[in-house]
Amino acid sequence: MKKLGYGMVVVLAACIGALAWSFAPATLPVTAPDMPLQLIHPQPPADMRVGVFMAGRMESQGAFAYRGGPFETIEFGMDVVVVEHPKGILMFDSGFGRNVIKHTETIPWLMRQMSKITPEIPVVDQLSSASLAPERIAGVILTHAHWDHVSGLDDLRGVPVWITQTERDFIRDGGDKTTLARSLGELNYRIYDFEGGPYWGFPASHDVFGDGSVVLVPAGGHTPGSIIAFIHSADGASYALIGDLAWQHEGVDLPAERPWLSRVLVDEDAQGVRDALIKLHLLKMAKPDLVIVPAHDRRVMSTLPPATRSNPLAAPG
Template identity: 65%
Template sequence: MMRAVSWILVVAVGIGIGALVWSFAPRTLPLSPSAPLTLSLMIPPQPPPTMRVGVLHTGLMRSRGLFAYRGGDAGERVFGMDVVIVEHPQGTLLFDAGFGRRLHEHLRTIPWLMRLLSAVELQAPVVDQLVDASIAPASIDGVVLTHAHWDHVSGLDDLPGVPVWINQAELDFIRSGHPATRLARELGERDYRIYAFDGPPYWGFDASHDVFGDGSVVLVPAGGHTPGSTIAFIHAPDGRSYALIGDLAWQREGVDLPAERPWLLRKLVDGDDARVREVLVRLHLLQRAMPQLVIVPAHDRRVMQRLPPARHDEALHRGHPA
């Protein structure tokens, strides 16, 4: 009897290990979104000629491609920890906050398995890079969070008083006590500016929020990775367009193929697997329909390097976003 039980346990463990290994195998998502992709409802953006888009590289995480998407290779991948800055006549916004000066204290909020699977390096805190780019931190009108995980809020620690733009679903997620938003809570109560998705459908997404009223920066709801995950569409005056998708995919292959994260990583970081899959398919189809659109995962340094570096011009007239 004991021998039979032992064999059953061995078989069960073997099946479990096999299933885990299989979850890393290549597998693309079927291209069948629950609603049709509609592009005709978009009003052509009218970004002002003085608007600028740039990127700040605050840090990196060295990991493996196989952890980023199903079918990824075992070679080392650089996961960038970057901040996009938009300087607009109505105001200057950061998209996510990158790494802060107290990064090594912030790392203790990461699950031990995430620490085990990657090596984090601080390049330069976001506040120091702003100063180096001749941008006064106090002049920032807001930090727009794609979501509230630790590596997107760390830099808020060095930006006291700067408003944090967030939707109600993500703010509720922070205040829920969920372990993934521990650092956001430990950094203390912020000046949260709640925006609503009060605009029409936009490029296949159900609703939108036009930040400046000219179509240059449009936010859309893309819950799944977290309840209030947000995509920011940014249209620069030089004709280039970007979609900042946060962590819906960690590397561009997640959209290009499209492919989700392996099961173990999904369970660590994603709140709603099905919703993430749906959004990845929508982004894949959007990329097919709009090849000039650069889809930018928050941690794909290869894509982030396609954005120009941040810079500043004192002649840029400042105001406040609507």
């Protein structure tokens, strides 16, 4: 009996040691790209604009974000990038909605314990103060369908929600990872395909406006149908909205994946996430002026122009 007790202590100590080790700094191996980086130059219209709405935040441990992350509380933004293009206004993800506190009841208990949620002004209310009527939104393009990216859709009924078939299936079959998206019911989903060729190291693409200003590529792993949105504005700035492939930009810069505990809780395919992080790391090396925008890295989001300023495109039309 005594022997069994010692054995259990040893096993417990080994488990605690392994868990601690999983948070230790470790970078992913960077190898040569498996396809050429075709750096196609886009031609965005001169009056296209890119901005961001800050639409909620969550405080959590930095150590959860990437291997080697700080053991201190950091802020995770729940922000919405807005593209005002002459052919239509696009939003990327939807931030925390008016019912976000109720929405948190749909997420697993352990995830609720790991973070503190602070609502900010819901995006639907920020849209009206920016004279952007929801009817003028051509679409909300989801980077993926986790709860913190779809909460604001509850306030935007009728607005087209652009999504891949793979992610639509994940909403149906994703268990507790997509409880909130499922509970929102049948939204105005628009399914799109990646009919375009390889783009910036990714195997296929969808050019939203046909001018190279907004290009979506598949980057499954965090969820099966996760995407990256490349945005090129007329002022020469280029952004890669990478959703939750990394929660903070160090995930791409180092590159470093999430620690084991975070991966188990949120990633469907850890190898898919690693592959995408390495591709993004290589892309950033080839194109240093590309701004990598993790959906929750408020340090990066804060460098984007606010979407709330007065804008001629925002006038009621």
